[in-house]
Amino acid sequence: MTAETDSMPPVGSAPGGAAPIKAVPVRHPGRWVAVVVLAVLAAMLVNAIFTNPRFNWPVVGQYGFSEVVLSGLRNTLLLTALAMAIGAVGGLILAVMRLSPNPVLTSVAGGYIWFFRGTPVITQLVFWNFLASLFPTLGLGIPFGPEFVTFDTNKLIVQFTACLLGLGLNEAAYMAEIVRGGINSVEHGQTEAASALGMSRTQALRRIVLPQAMRVIIPPTGNETISMLKTTSLVVVIGYFELQTAVQSIYSRNFQPVPLLIVAALWYLVLTSVLSIGQMYLERYYGRGTGRPGEDTARRSRFLLGRGLGRGAGREGGNIT
Amino acid sequence: MVNTEQPDTERPMVKAEQVCKNFGHNQVLRGIDLRVQPREVMCIIGPSGSGKSTFLRCINHLDKVSAGRLYVDGELVGYREHGGKLHELRESEVARRRRDIGMVFQRFNLFPHRTAAENIMEAPMTVRGDSRADARAQAAALLERVGLGDKLDSYPSALSGGQQQRVAIARALAMRPKLMLFDEPTSALDPELVGDVLAVMRGLAEDGMTMIVVTHEMGFAREVGDSLVFMDGGVVVEAGKPRDVISNPVHQRTQTFLSKVL
Numbered sequence: 001m002t003a004e005t006d007s008m009p010p011v012g013s014a015p016g017g018a019a020p021i022k023a024v025p026v027r028h029p030g031r032w033v034a035v036v037v038l039a040v041l042a043a044m045l046v047n048a049i050f051t052n053p054r055f056n057w058p059v060v061g062q063y064g065f066s067e068v069v070l071s072g073l074r075n076t077l078l079l080t081a082l083a084m085a086i087g088a089v090g091g092l093i094l095a096v097m098r099l100s101p102n103p104v105l106t107s108v109a110g111g112y113i114w115f116f117r118g119t120p121v122i123t124q125l126v127f128w129n130f131l132a133s134l135f136p137t138l139g140l141g142i143p144f145g146p147e148f149v150t151f152d153t154n155k156l157i158v159q160f161t162a163c164l165l166g167l168g169l170n171e172a173a174y175m176a177e178i179v180r181g182g183i184n185s186v187e188h189g190q191t192e193a194a195s196a197l198g199m200s201r202t203q204a205l206r207r208i209v210l211p212q213a214m215r216v217i218i219p220p221t222g223n224e225t226i227s228m229l230k231t232t233s234l235v236v237v238i239g240y241f242e243l244q245t246a247v248q249s250i251y252s253r254n255f256q257p258v259p260l261l262i263v264a265a266l267w268y269l270v271l272t273s274v275l276s277i278g279q280m281y282l283e284r285y286y287g288r289g290t291g292r293p294g295e296d297t298a299r300r301s302r303f304l305l306g307r308g309l310g311r312g313a314g315r316e317g318g319n320i321t
Numbered sequence: 322m323v324n325t326e327q328p329d330t331e332r333p334m335v336k337a338e339q340v341c342k343n344f345g346h347n348q349v350l351r352g353i354d355l356r357v358q359p360r361e362v363m364c365i366i367g368p369s370g371s372g373k374s375t376f377l378r379c380i381n382h383l384d385k386v387s388a389g390r391l392y393v394d395g396e397l398v399g400y401r402e403h404g405g406k407l408h409e410l411r412e413s414e415v416a417r418r419r420r421d422i423g424m425v426f427q428r429f430n431l432f433p434h435r436t437a438a439e440n441i442m443e444a445p446m447t448v449r450g451d452s453r454a455d456a457r458a459q460a461a462a463l464l465e466r467v468g469l470g471d472k473l474d475s476y477p478s479a480l481s482g483g484q485q486q487r488v489a490i491a492r493a494l495a496m497r498p499k500l501m502l503f504d505e506p507t508s509a510l511d512p513e514l515v516g517d518v519l520a521v522m523r524g525l526a527e528d529g530m531t532m533i534v535v536t537h538e539m540g541f542a543r544e545v546g547d548s549l550v551f552m553d554g555g556v557v558v559e560a561g562k563p564r565d566v567i568s569n570p571v572h573q574r575t576q577t578f579l580s581k582v583l
Contacts, residue, residue, distance in 0.1 A: 189428055193432070193489075195416070195419065196423075196424040197420070197493070198444060199444060200416050203447050203448070207443065207447055208443075289434045289476035290433065
């Protein structure tokens with residue numbers, strides 16, 4: 001009791017005069033139990049994976065950077081990047097159309113989204129690939145009138161273009177809804193303030209609304225990109241190849257599916273990790289001004305440095321450093 | 322463009338003739354007649370839902386007038402009269418007229434992803450085409466004027482409500498408006514922060530800015546206002562010199578309202 005009254009600052013003392021609190025921290029024995037249990041489980045897993053000769057780790061090393069795998073990887077990256085670019089640009093256009101006061105644009109965008117979200121990507125890919133069987137030539141001209149230029153569909157839509165059209169146009173429908181949600185998340189007062197300053201609808205959208213909408217748009221777009229990374233393997237249905245198909249072609253010859261699937265999985269993990277880091281930086285950039293810059297990032301890197309656990313658990317002995 | 326037929330006085334900055342506004346079946350304004358002369362400070366008071374904010378928003382066409390005529394500096398708001406018919410203005414024409422009218426909102430509506438200076442620079446750069454250097458110099462001068470010369474690079478989230486509202490006033494002034502509209506500029510502020518914002522507005526009034534202020538600050542209305550309008554139920558119940566309206570309200574409704582706010 002006396003100790004308590006002694007440590008209380010006298011009334012009217014300077015606020016900085018009080019001694020900093022030195023309290024015995026709450027103990028977390030559960031954390032230590034969890035650490036031990038998980039460490040044992042992890043050791044069992046490592047043992048099961050790395051001492052089992054049937055995993056055939058040397059084969060993983062042998063094909064990890066092989067020509068075929070690397071060219072498949074290159075196609076995966078190229079298809080993902082271009083399809084996402086088509087998806088993002090198309091999605092933005094569709095979202096703006098959908099939110100425009102023009103009823104024609106609204107219903108056209110609505111119809112597009114309905115159709116491309118409503119049919120399987122695999123169907124769309126095959127459709128684009130067989131476009132030539134429906135329209136042997138593609139031309140520009142007046143409907144029912146003369147054509148000015150004509151192309152041979154088979155030369156215009158090669159496998160690669162068919163892949164891009166199939167993946168990109170489908171993605172645009174999903175991105176449209178993501179962008180629309182982002183735009184709608186920005187308070188209406190922002191548009192009003194911009195209008196009151198004499199900015200046009202387009203200027204307000206580009207300079208005021210979209211930069212704020214990005215905070216809401218980026219996380220699901222990260223999901224879409226990572227999902228696209230793996231969806232590209234569907235191009236196998238039209239005979240094109242990427243990472244997944246590349247490893248399949250190898251293990252269909254050497255009958256070593258597990259190590260080769262591990263090769264593909266490791267590459268997908270590397271790509272996904274790189275994308276996640278990129279997403280983190282984008283989120284930090286668009287989160288400026290929100291009052292919590294990089295809060296999530298700081299917490300995550302602290303945890304990665306191993307102090308997330310140590311901070312609480314390290315006080316077990318009661319000494320605060 | 323439009324002959325306002327005002328031989329005896331200056332052309333009014335704002336002229337409202339039987340302005341009505343409906344939101345569906347809800348009649349918010351039921352025939353407003355008002356005149357605001359250049360350099361006049363008009364304060365509008367009234368209970369919530371009386372239509373005062375809607376009237377303010379009609380002046381820069383954020384809300385469309387349903388009936389009647391509203392003129393700003395002699396020009397019809399939102400329409401062009403041609404051959405006895407009204408033609409809706411294009412978006413770009415509406416935007417051009419809004420440049421000359423500054424508006425300050427109850428909830429500030431600062432752009433949260435831009436610093437104080439960038440908030441002020443935005444419209445001069447994108448709308449008027451000022452260079453970044455010019456816009457920045459103007460922003461610095463305006464922030465100095467509202468007493469925030471040291472907050473150029475602060476984001477709105479790092480500013481108090483009163484500071485945010487002063488940045489919002491500076492942002493509106495950046496387009497060098499001939500008319501300023503204030504929609505309850507101090508209603509969202511802590512009482513101790515109200516004074517700073519009112520001081521900035523008082524300074525503007527002294528510099529001769531034409532202002533229409535929707536407010537509950539009776540002290541400001543009495544000391545700074547040239548005229549005071551009491552609105553209720555979408556009509557102007559009483560208007561006159563602030564001192565007269567406040568000390569000798571004629572109408573019963575004005576008396577009741579004032580007895581509650583004073």
